Amino acid sequence: MFFRSKRLYLDWASAAPIDPRVARRIARAMELYPGNPSAPHAEGRSARDAVDGARLQIARTLSVRSEELVFTSGGTESNNLAIRGLMNALDERGVDYRKLHIVSSTIEHSSVEATVAGLELEGVQVTRVAPQANGIVEAEDVLRAVKPETALVTLAHVNSELGTIQPISKIGDLLMKRLSVPLRIFSEKIPEAEFPILHADAAQSLLYLDASPHALRASLVSYDAQKLGGPKGVGVLYCDHSVPLSPILGGGSQERNLRPGTENVPGIVGAGLAFELAREGRAEREARVRKVRDRLIDKVVEGVPGARLMGDRKRRIAGNAHFAIPGVDGDYLAVLMDQKGVAVTPRSACVGSGGARSEVIFALTGDDALSRGTIRFSLGPDATERDIERAVYALVESLATFKKL
Numbered sequence: 001m002f003f004r005s006k007r008l009y010l011d012w013a014s015a016a017p018i019d020p021r022v023a024r025r026i027a028r029a030m031e032l033y034p035g036n037p038s039a040p041h042a043e044g045r046s047a048r049d050a051v052d053g054a055r056l057q058i059a060r061t062l063s064v065r066s067e068e069l070v071f072t073s074g075g076t077e078s079n080n081l082a083i084r085g086l087m088n089a090l091d092e093r094g095v096d097y098r099k100l101h102i103v104s105s106t107i108e109h110s111s112v113e114a115t116v117a118g119l120e121l122e123g124v125q126v127t128r129v130a131p132q133a134n135g136i137v138e139a140e141d142v143l144r145a146v147k148p149e150t151a152l153v154t155l156a157h158v159n160s161e162l163g164t165i166q167p168i169s170k171i172g173d174l175l176m177k178r179l180s181v182p183l184r185i186f187s188e189k190i191p192e193a194e195f196p197i198l199h200a201d202a203a204q205s206l207l208y209l210d211a212s213p214h215a216l217r218a219s220l221v222s223y224d225a226q227k228l229g230g231p232k233g234v235g236v237l238y239c240d241h242s243v244p245l246s247p248i249l250g251g252g253s254q255e256r257n258l259r260p261g262t263e264n265v266p267g268i269v270g271a272g273l274a275f276e277l278a279r280e281g282r283a284e285r286e287a288r289v290r291k292v293r294d295r296l297i298d299k300v301v302e303g304v305p306g307a308r309l310m311g312d313r314k315r316r317i318a319g320n321a322h323f324a325i326p327g328v329d330g331d332y333l334a335v336l337m338d339q340k341g342v343a344v345t346p347r348s349a350c351v352g353s354g355g356a357r358s359e360v361i362f363a364l365t366g367d368d369a370l371s372r373g374t375i376r377f378s379l380g381p382d383a384t385e386r387d388i389e390r391a392v393y394a395l396v397e398s399l400a401t402f403k404k405l
Contacts (some may be wrong), residue, residue, distance in 0.1 A: 008342045008390055012227070012319055013160060013378035019229035026231060026270035033265045036265060038254060044201070052269045061275045064238060066268060069270055070255045072235035075203035075224030076111035079160070081237055081248055082199045082220040083115045083154055083261065087124070090151060093189045098123035100151040103196070105129045105137045106363040107346065108127075109160050112201055113359075116154065118209045125149070135164040135311035135364060138169045146175070150184050150196040157211055158204035160348045160360040161360040161376060162311035163320025165209070169201045172217025177258040192242045193219075202229055203235075208286040208318040213238045223275075225267070227337035230274025237263045285381050292382060292383045295358030297321050297394045304399065310374070320377040324361055328373035328402060336398035337375075346374045354355050 006136045009017060018357050031052050035043025052066070059066040072078045077311025087097040096121070104116050106128045120126045127145040137155060152177065157168050176196055182195040199220035205211035207228055213221045219240040226232040239245055239258075259332065272326065300323055310322045325333075330346030337344055345359040362371035 008094075008387055008394075008395060010377045010383075010387075011343050012088060012207075012380045013163070013376065014345055014348075015226045015232060016207070016229045016232060016380065018147045019274060021277065022230055024271045025273050026266045027056045027231050029266040029269040033237055033269075037263050037265060038252065042277065045335060047263075049350070050059065050265055051208035051263050051268050055281040055400075058236060058275045062238065064213055065241075066352055067256070068238055068241060070237045070239060070258050071263055071271075072237055072255075072259055073202065073264075074226065074231055074235040075109075076235070077223050077259075078203075078222035078224070078235040079109070079111040079154075079201055080115050080197075081245065082239070083112065083152065083388055084119070084181065085245040085258065086152055086197060086220070087119060088246035088248065090190070092246055093305070095151075095185055095189050097151065099149065099288045100128070101125040101127065101147050101149045103127050103129065103142060103145045103153040105131060105132055105142075105155055107135070107137070107156075107159055107162070107360045108154070109201060109203075110359075112154055112156070127185055131164075133364070134315070135159060135162040136315055137166050139167045139174055141208035143173050143174045143178060146178055146196060148181055150182075151186075152197050154199040156201040156204070157216060158209070158317045158320075159311070159360065161358060161374075162322050162364075163204075163316050163378070164203060164311040168198075168216045168218060172198050174215070190244055192383070193244065194242070197243055204317060206234040206275070208282065208289065210353050211249055213240070219243050225274050226260060228274045228277065228278040230271045231267040234264060234271040236271070238277075287341060288311045289379055289381060289383055292316055292385060292388060293321055293377075293379055296379070296388045296391065297375060299388060300395065303392060303396055308370075313353060320381070321377045321379075323363075323375050324370045325373045325399070326370060328375075328399065330358070330372060330374045333373075333375055333395075333398055333402060336401055337394050340394040342394040344375050344378075346389075 033047040035047040037051050039050040056066045091097045102282045129141050129145050131396040185193045200216045200218040200219045201222045203224040204209040221238040223232040223236040247258050308324045334346050356373045
């Protein structure tokens with residue numbers, strides 16, 4: 001189904017190898033659609049039809065309306081547009097967002113944390129809910145953090161490092177039944193929306209889980225095609241028709257006036273197919289990969305002294321196994337494993353490399369040394385028992401080399 005090579009690629013959480021069928025679709029689209037989708041001529045109209053066709057294709061996989069989807073450059077931009085775009089829209093409607101409140105967590109992806117932190121510097125109140133020791137942010141803790149002035153709750157559905165699955169749908173249900181009464185200014189200025197708005201970062205979810213907006217009970221949901229065997233540089237933001245959003249970039253009127261810039265037509269066409277393929281056989285894929293992943297966890301815990309599985313063992317996405325190993329430099333360990341032909345990462349790729357620590361693990365444990373000794377395995381749909389044997393062997397050998405040096 002997916003790309004394979006002599007090397008062992010176990011970093012699907014950073015980027016999935018492109019599905020050959022998607023690659024062929026993209027290559028064909030590059031030939032077929034030379035025009036700008038905003039141009040009035042035949043070539044432009046053809047490109048517009050291709051974009052709209054892919055939008056409808058993705059909408060069907062998510063059981064939403066196509067006009068509720070906005071194409072972006074990836075999950076990071078989708079998160080930024082959801083968070084900053086909402087707050088900008090409130091400000092434009094006469095609700096001073098500097099008097100409002102956001103609920104997030106201490107283990108969010110950097111694209112969410114950096115955006116929230118920027119708003120915090122501008123005067124927005126922020127409450128970051130800490131997870132339990134198993135890496136799960138409990139729904140009741142989120143509800144307790146909500147205030148009458150809470151405009152937004154933003155959380156990842158699947159944590160990009162730990163792989164833990166957060167109870168987003170339960171949080172959504174509780175928010176709808178919340179005891180806190182929103183500020184009257186919300187109902188006066190934006191009567192069409194229900195506050196607080198729930199935003200879910202579902203970039204890591206769709207390959208193994210149903211993360212449709214209705215399943216998550218969320219009004220804003222971010223997706224990323226590159227996590228599904230689709231192209232890099234294409235993201236999708238679901239925005240319920242009732243939620244006000246304003247653009248965060250200046251420019252043209254593309255994407256419902258929310259995301260200026262010429263659409264990446266071939267990439268969007270490829271993304272449409274990637275979303276469709278991700279839905280096909282999802283349950284069988286999840287069960288198969290989970291079984292292989294569990295074998296990996298057992299072998300690492302048994303074969304590597306001191307290795308700790310980070311995050312709840314059961315409430316995690318099928319492909320993820322994230323470990324912390326005391327006394328080890330995760331960046332160096334990843335380099336040593338790379339030299340043995342096994343591609344893994346110590347943390348989210350967005351954090352970078354070179355002695356950095358995992359802020360997620362530090363938030364979870366408060367242990368600086370442990371947060372620098374992390375290694376994340378993220379398996380693809382074609383992972384096998386033989387792959388696991390090879391990966392664990394490379395890990396053990398790399399640790400032995402590390403200790404010698």
